[in-house]
Amino acid sequence: MSGRQTQVFLQQKFKPPQPRVRLTQRQNLLKAFNDKQHYQLTSVVAPAGFGKSTLMGQFVNAMTLRSCACVWLALDPSDNEANRFFHLLCHALVDSNLAQPSFINRAQHFSATEDTDRFLAEVVKVISSCDNHIYWFVDDFHYISDPAVISFFDQLMRYCPDNFSLVLASRIQPPLEVGLLMAQGQMLSIDSAQLKFDLVEARTLFGDVIPKDTLEGLYSKTEGWIVAMQLMQMWLQQSPQHSMQTLGTQNIEILNRYFSEQIFERFSPELQEFVIHTSLLDRFNPTLANHVCEAGGAEEFIKQLEPFRALVIPIDFESSTYRYHHLFGDFLQQKLLAKVGEQICNQLRCKAARFYAEHDYLAEAVSQCIRAGEMDLAVELISDAGGWEMIMTRGIGLVESLLAQFDETSLVKYPCLGLMQAYLCMKLGRVVKAEEYFNLATVRFNEITADHEITQVTERDFIVIGLLVDIYLDKHVSADVLDLIDSRLNTLDEGDHLGKGVLLACQSLILNQIARFSQAESMAIACEQEMQLANCWVGLNYALLHHGQSLAYRGHLQQALEQFERAAALAEEHYGKDNGLQAMSWCLAADIHYQRNELDKAQQMLNKGLGVLESRDCWHDIYAVSFRLALNLALASNDKVAAEALLTRIAEVASNRHLNRLSLLCGVLEAKTNQHFGGKLMTDKPISGLAIDLNELKQDSNWLVLSDYLELKAKDALARNAGAEAQRLATKLHAHGSKIERQSDLAKALAIEAIVLEQRGEAEKAREPLNRMLETCALEGYIRVFIDAPNGMTPLLKQNSAAVREYPQFADLLETVEQGTQVNPGFGLSELGLSHRESQIAPLLARGLSNKQISQHLGISDNTVKFHLKNLFSKLKVATRAEAVSVLHPYL
Numbered sequence: 001m002s003g004r005q006t007q008v009f010l011q012q013k014f015k016p017p018q019p020r021v022r023l024t025q026r027q028n029l030l031k032a033f034n035d036k037q038h039y040q041l042t043s044v045v046a047p048a049g050f051g052k053s054t055l056m057g058q059f060v061n062a063m064t065l066r067s068c069a070c071v072w073l074a075l076d077p078s079d080n081e082a083n084r085f086f087h088l089l090c091h092a093l094v095d096s097n098l099a100q101p102s103f104i105n106r107a108q109h110f111s112a113t114e115d116t117d118r119f120l121a122e123v124v125k126v127i128s129s130c131d132n133h134i135y136w137f138v139d140d141f142h143y144i145s146d147p148a149v150i151s152f153f154d155q156l157m158r159y160c161p162d163n164f165s166l167v168l169a170s171r172i173q174p175p176l177e178v179g180l181l182m183a184q185g186q187m188l189s190i191d192s193a194q195l196k197f198d199l200v201e202a203r204t205l206f207g208d209v210i211p212k213d214t215l216e217g218l219y220s221k222t223e224g225w226i227v228a229m230q231l232m233q234m235w236l237q238q239s240p241q242h243s244m245q246t247l248g249t250q251n252i253e254i255l256n257r258y259f260s261e262q263i264f265e266r267f268s269p270e271l272q273e274f275v276i277h278t279s280l281l282d283r284f285n286p287t288l289a290n291h292v293c294e295a296g297g298a299e300e301f302i303k304q305l306e307p308f309r310a311l312v313i314p315i316d317f318e319s320s321t322y323r324y325h326h327l328f329g330d331f332l333q334q335k336l337l338a339k340v341g342e343q344i345c346n347q348l349r350c351k352a353a354r355f356y357a358e359h360d361y362l363a364e365a366v367s368q369c370i371r372a373g374e375m376d377l378a379v380e381l382i383s384d385a386g387g388w389e390m391i392m393t394r395g396i397g398l399v400e401s402l403l404a405q406f407d408e409t410s411l412v413k414y415p416c417l418g419l420m421q422a423y424l425c426m427k428l429g430r431v432v433k434a435e436e437y438f439n440l441a442t443v444r445f446n447e448i449t450a451d452h453e454i455t456q457v458t459e460r461d462f463i464v465i466g467l468l469v470d471i472y473l474d475k476h477v478s479a480d481v482l483d484l485i486d487s488r489l490n491t492l493d494e495g496d497h498l499g500k501g502v503l504l505a506c507q508s509l510i511l512n513q514i515a516r517f518s519q520a521e522s523m524a525i526a527c528e529q530e531m532q533l534a535n536c537w538v539g540l541n542y543a544l545l546h547h548g549q550s551l552a553y554r555g556h557l558q559q560a561l562e563q564f565e566r567a568a569a570l571a572e573e574h575y576g577k578d579n580g581l582q583a584m585s586w587c588l589a590a591d592i593h594y595q596r597n598e599l600d601k602a603q604q605m606l607n608k609g610l611g612v613l614e615s616r617d618c619w620h621d622i623y624a625v626s627f628r629l630a631l632n633l634a635l636a637s638n639d640k641v642a643a644e645a646l647l648t649r650i651a652e653v654a655s656n657r658h659l660n661r662l663s664l665l666c667g668v669l670e671a672k673t674n675q676h677f678g679g680k681l682m683t684d685k686p687i688s689g690l691a692i693d694l695n696e697l698k699q700d701s702n703w704l705v706l707s708d709y710l711e712l713k714a715k716d717a718l719a720r721n722a723g724a725e726a727q728r729l730a731t732k733l734h735a736h737g738s739k740i741e742r743q744s745d746l747a748k749a750l751a752i753e754a755i756v757l758e759q760r761g762e763a764e765k766a767r768e769p770l771n772r773m774l775e776t777c778a779l780e781g782y783i784r785v786f787i788d789a790p791n792g793m794t795p796l797l798k799q800n801s802a803a804v805r806e807y808p809q810f811a812d813l814l815e816t817v818e819q820g821t822q823v824n825p826g827f828g829l830s831e832l833g834l835s836h837r838e839s840q841i842a843p844l845l846a847r848g849l850s851n852k853q854i855s856q857h858l859g860i861s862d863n864t865v866k867f868h869l870k871n872l873f874s875k876l877k878v879a880t881r882a883e884a885v886s887v888l889h890p891y892l
Helices: 003-014 027-033 052-065 082-095 102-108 116-128 147-159 179-183 199-206 212-222 226-238 251-266 269-278 286-293 298-304 326-358 362-371 375-384 387-393 396-404 408-413 415-427 431-450 459-472 480-491 497-513 517-533 537-554 557-575 580-595 599-613 620-636 640-656 660-676 700-719 723-740 743-759 763-778 793-799 801-805 813-823 836-846 851-858 862-876 881-891
Strands: 041-045 069-074 134-139 164-170 187-190 312-314 322-324
Touching (some): 027 187, 052 134, 052 164, 069 082, 082 116, 102 557, 116 147, 147 164, 269 286, 269 326, 322 326, 326 362, 326 375, 375 387, 375 415, 387 415, 387 459, 387 537, 408 415, 415 459, 431 459, 459 480, 480 497, 497 537, 517 537, 557 580, 580 599, 580 620, 599 620, 620 640, 620 700, 640 660, 660 700, 700 723, 700 743, 723 743, 743 763, 763 793, 793 801, 801 813, 836 881, 862 881
Parallel strands (some): 041 164, 041 187, 069 134, 134 164
Antiparallel strands (some): 312 322
16 A cells, blocks of 8 residues: 555544444443543453443543543554554554654654653653543553553553543453552453443343343343344344244354354355455455455445444444454354365465555565465565665564564574564664674575575675675775775666665765765765665665765864754654654764854753664764764863763773774773873873774774874873974874865864964964964864863963954854863863862852852852752762862862
8 A cells, every 4th residue: 555545544443433233322331431530541351242342432422522632543463563553553643633743754763672661751742742631542452462562551551641541442351550550549440240231221222122021031141241132133123023032042152143044144155255255354445355355346245244234343434444343253264264274264364465565564464474374475575565675665663563473483594584684683773683683694595595496685685784784893994895885886776776875875984984075975975866766765864964974074064064954854754753863963963063162052962862872773983973072071061970971881882882993982082081180191001901003093994083092192292391292293183184184183283283382482483373273163163172272272362362353253262262271170170070060160169159149150040059069069078168168279
């Protein structure tokens, strides 16, 4: 089906059943449910045939009259998988106008194994935003046993807002944690005994059609079982001459006799064939029924079933889609099995599976194949739908749902599934596991091709996934692989836009890794074109990120920011909020805001994205920029605790994901942290036992680590008054920046050169590199490079204030740099591990200012001052202001 057709097909699950037979209003049960109190949980539990769905429909009508918002979700066996269930829930919320359509896109890219908590938070947010009380009705909950779904409901009951109530109908007691709800009087339980008709309700159902004594006898035989009484009422309408006394006394016997004698055997042979063949379908419409029966006339057959609407149930308002009552469906399936045997039954399921697949309803297709035991067909249909490419074109959720239907043996047996599982693991951040699945799939693929057997994957698929695995594990970081990709590109079909797009994305990524940024930009642009032709928005997102990185690394900050913002907007438009692609966009954009000294905005965006990156697909380049930025922000605030915690996180990610270059960067960042807080540098001893190999740093792939290393060493030389050494390091940094076209490295090198000359007393000569630095930074708004420069930048700017004022964008530069360097006071207060605000408050406290005076001085509230003073006293291990001043004095 098309996307619209699929949504229409799904909508059948979001509408209460429409009664087409005479119903009895369950006044006593409605009164209990429609009490003044909104129960948090109502469970309606009884075997099939007790009118649970009908009662729930009456509940919906009652709550609608009370201006409550009602959400309906009818389940079937194929819904017992977390990703599919969450997807259905999103559709139901949107169908009820409680959530925006983007919520559906979001569900496609949620992973049930990784994102349940985040999804729960999104659902609670939707509920909380509704002004009315919300009732969520879930019919046939007995089909659910998936632990992730059960856990979701338990947490939903624990954290849901007061305006939310859940109503479950099930054949068995739902396996939820309800003890606390029962103790608090927040749960209403309705069981089979309460659901049975009493004599008054039975009289309402039958009216005056039968005498009182006959009714009482009938009631005794059926024991108030609703479906049996409804069927007998239908029987009387159709055959008033028959006596009820001929029926047996056991409910199941009553039903079987009724189904056989009064319904099935009265059908024409053609209608009998129709109903038994369609009984294998969870739901059907005329088109699907005609396909399975290999004949026309489904609409006419459905018309003939009109008198039996209690058994052949329309599940949409238009009466275009139907399902059989569970009991009647079971009866028909037994008839079909007895007539044609299991083999023909399985063939019919396969026929239905092909129909579902052809109409783009893959989950149902695979479910039918697996129930038929036809695993080969299931894999074939998945392959025809795109295999691993579906992760890029249709989302993580669908692929995870499909793979969840197979056991581990099948994942290894079928290379198509193995590649899907490998790529899924990459997307979920389990890169080592991804490599394991890829290697197993490779072995199996080689076995199959050696035996000349048919396989659903090609060498092209293994080339692409293998390349991605190596990139995610940071293996391909040399120029050699670029020639390999070029050769592979030439082997692809002209119309294979997705394959070309993925390989071009890999090329762009690798070119960024080895500092060939201009070439990376060209490949990213070509990738964008291919991904658009392939209609692959995920691939386009990656291309935009690679493009933005190639610009940001060279210092084209505004253009890069526009690419990252475009990528973030595209991710939200197609995949909803807070996914991995959007997180990457946020973190990369945050680094640009940091370089422009927009620290609050940088911190805000980084906070939104960094945690997501640690649990989802990501590679070295993104981690390097993001973690480096996080540490810079911690150092800018003099937050030693945060800096130490970050170093631990970086080391863990590098170890867990086997990212050797990230480990190397971590060593340099640790040295930077030690330098900032007054520790020793790596010239004196290795950091955490990690010896820095200069030859390794000179590799093209370590250009970022080399930049930070040279800057760090130069700062250390200046601090030791080793001007000549600092100058040599600045020259190396400048040459490095020129080679890779990196403006920030050039600016840093010029800053060091100017400060060295100023310290030598050569003020006139210092103006030349300073002017070049100003010119380099003015174009794109670099500010932070002045603040993070070695000590000596502030007086240098003051002495050359006229040159600074020539650039309008630097009108407030001197004041900004002075404020920034005050936040970073060298080896004074920073040794105490104070935060940015605590470092501002400390000298004011030492001057004897009151809380009110401090608040006025800093432009913050009295309560904020009290809050920071409390934290300051805790860090200083003091109890009074006098004790605090005594401790602070040596550091001020």
